[in-house]
Amino acid sequence: MPKYRASGYLRLSYTNDRNNESDSITNQRKLIDDFVKTHPEIKIVNERVDDGYSGIVFDRPAFKEMMKDIEDGKINCVIVKDLSRLGREYIETGRYLRRIFPALGVRFIAINDNIDTEKEAVTEDLSVSFKSIINDEYCRDISVKVRSALNAKRSNGEFVGAYTVYGYKKAEDNKNRLVIDEYPASIVRDIFRMRIEGISAAGIADILNSKGVLSPSEYKKRNNLPIAHGGFADRYNAQWSATTIIRILKDEVYIGRLIQGKRGRPNYKIKELVDRPREEQYITDNAHEAIISERDFMLVRRLMNIDTRVSPLKDNLHLFSGILICGHCGNRMTRKTVSYKGNKYFYYYCPTGKKNGCEGANMVKESDLIKCVTESIQAHIRSVLSLDTLLDNVSRKNINHSYIKRCALQISELQKQLDNNSSFKSKLYENYVTGVLEKAEYRDLKQRYDAENKRYRQSISELQQEIKDCENNTAKRLEWIDCFKRFQNITAIDRRTVVSFITSIHIYSKNRIEITFRYREEYAKAITALEDMKEAV
Numbered sequence: 309m310p311k312y313r314a315s316g317y318l319r320l321s322y323t324n325d326r327n328n329e330s331d332s333i334t335n336q337r338k339l340i341d342d343f344v345k346t347h348p349e350i351k352i353v354n355e356r357v358d359d360g361y362s363g364i365v366f367d368r369p370a371f372k373e374m375m376k377d378i379e380d381g382k383i384n385c386v387i388v389k390d391l392s393r394l395g396r397e398y399i400e401t402g403r404y405l406r407r408i409f410p411a412l413g414v415r416f417i418a419i420n421d422n423i424d425t426e427k428e429a430v431t432e433d434l435s436v437s438f439k440s441i442i443n444d445e446y447c448r449d450i451s452v453k454v455r456s457a458l459n460a461k462r463s464n465g466e467f468v469g470a471y472t473v474y475g476y477k478k479a480e481d482n483k484n485r486l487v488i489d490e491y492p493a494s495i496v497r498d499i500f501r502m503r504i505e506g507i508s509a510a511g512i513a514d515i516l517n518s519k520g521v522l523s524p525s526e527y528k529k530r531n532n533l534p535i536a537h538g539g540f541a542d543r544y545n546a547q548w549s550a551t552t553i554i555r556i557l558k559d560e561v562y563i564g565r566l567i568q569g570k571r572g573r574p575n576y577k578i579k580e581l582v583d584r585p586r587e588e589q590y591i592t593d594n595a596h597e598a599i600i601s602e603r604d605f606m607l608v609r610r611l612m613n614i615d616t617r618v619s620p621l622k623d624n625l626h627l628f629s630g631i632l633i634c635g636h637c638g639n640r641m642t643r644k645t646v647s648y649k650g651n652k653y654f655y656y657y658c659p660t661g662k663k664n665g666c667e668g669a670n671m672v673k674e675s676d677l678i679k680c681v682t683e684s685i686q687a688h689i690r691s692v693l694s695l696d697t698l699l700d701n702v703s704r705k706n707i708n709h710s711y712i713k714r715c716a717l718q719i720s721e722l723q724k725q726l727d728n729n730s731s732f733k734s735k736l737y738e739n740y741v742t743g744v745l746e747k748a749e750y751r752d753l754k755q756r757y758d759a760e761n762k763r764y765r766q767s768i769s770e771l772q773q774e775i776k777d778c779e780n781n782t783a784k785r786l787e788w789i790d791c792f793k794r795f796q797n798i799t800a801i802d803r804r805t806v807v808s809f810i811t812s813i814h815i816y817s818k819n820r821i822e823i824t825f826r827y828r829e830e831y832a833k834a835i836t837a838l839e840d841m842k843e844a845v
């Protein structure tokens with residue numbers, strides 16, 4: 309009768325092991341079968357195969373099943389092609405060979421490495437330790453090479469992910485480039501449009517579900533596309549949900565920005581993913597065609613930062629939700645419905661109230677507010693369009709020259725601050741060595757100067773880029789005017805109009821309202837450019 313009941317353990321990695329024909333599952337199985345034929349004291353009870361698992365980790369399904377068989381007494385022998393099939397991690401592999409297998413009375417055989425614990429204990433064989441170290445070093449080397457290759461592609465703006473985001477697919481002629489998948493892209497555009505119009509994330513999800521629109525995971529299933537684990541679908545029936553909508557609205561990939569390396573592993577032995585700071589991520593602008601304009605994306609982002617809760621019976625936001633602010637206490641104003649003689653009237657009021665110290669707790673009628681805001685927006689649009697006409701009559705070259713001059717002055721001032729900080733920083737160590745500064749003081753001052761210098765260099769870099777853009781006539785300083793041109797013929801306002809133009813509305817009383825429009829800085833720059841040209845003339 310055979311003395312040993314054995315399990316043939318086979319493992320194939322998902323990396324370079326697949327390029328080595330001798331490591332294939334078929335060859336491993338044949339080698340083990342041929343070995344057992346010449347050893348009648350061994351009988352193969354079962355075979356355990358981990359196909360596509362790295363040797364660095366031991367949390368492999370087939371390996372765990374084999375260990376369960378050992379604990380249950382079903383097998384008392386493990387046979388592998390070579391030591392690397394058991395594992396490549398030096399410490400953990402040694403623990404199984406020297407402690408776990410001997411304690412459980414298990415005979416271990418690595419055929420190509422001539423390791424057989426029945427003939428010689430591995431604790432006395434230095435070659436086993438040496439081979440384990442070589443296998444471990446092999447994994448480290450492979451990990452470095454793979455990471456370097458992937459990071460080089462990420463730096464070049466190439467897509468290296470296994471799964472594409474909803475709305476995109478891999479180009480047929482280049483798997484490292486994203487192209488628009490037109491049908492889901494149209495759904496993404498509808499999602500952004502509905503959010504700008506004031507529909508909540510939950511309301512958008514309900515609309516899509518009512519129309520029978522497939523959720524991202526269901527769409528990929530129907531089209532045989534790979535699905536990332538823990539993707540957009542967050543419900544058991546894979547329907548649209550508010551979480552799914554919010555993820556799409558926050559994803560910068562839709563404006564053509566490719567962000568890779570958001571999460572990663574500290575080293576090749578640790579498989580748990582950790583979040584990386586943004587400065588360590590690989591960010592490439594204009595990496596692929598955008599589905600959403602950057603203007604609409606930023607508008608949605610601003611809307612999501614506004615406290616815009618809707619009533620339980622409605623999905624749409626009110627016209628001024630999250631924008632009206634009490635000018636006295638700073639609290640957001642609340643909409644109130646008043647019924648009188650069968651008619652409904654709507655007012656806005658400050659919920660703080662006079663009892664709690666608010667001096668301006670007066671109610672403002674919604675119809676009056678709409679009229680006032682409409683007239684203000686129309687007047688502001690006329691002002692911007694008049695400004696655009698004046699700018700058209702001024703040479704773009706002259707405007708750019710004025711702007712470049714201002715940027716150069718700012719760079720000069722920032723460079724002075726940078727030079728001063730560098731001078732102070734160079735003296736810090738000398739003061740620390742001579743005892744003028746304590747170690748804690750030296751460290752704190754050094755960190756402060758480093759942080760300031762980093763900020764100055766970043767500002768200088770941005771200004772230099774703006775100068776370069778102006779010199780190439782690619783500056784985007786006046787593109788904001790196009791937003792006003794699109795609304796130049798409005799006669800009434802809706803939610804989209806309000807959020808497109810207005811940042812906030814402060815109400816002090818029925819007769820005093822302050823409206824803060826968007827693009828204030830751009831407007832001011834244009835006015836300054838005209839004033840500079842006037843002085844020059």
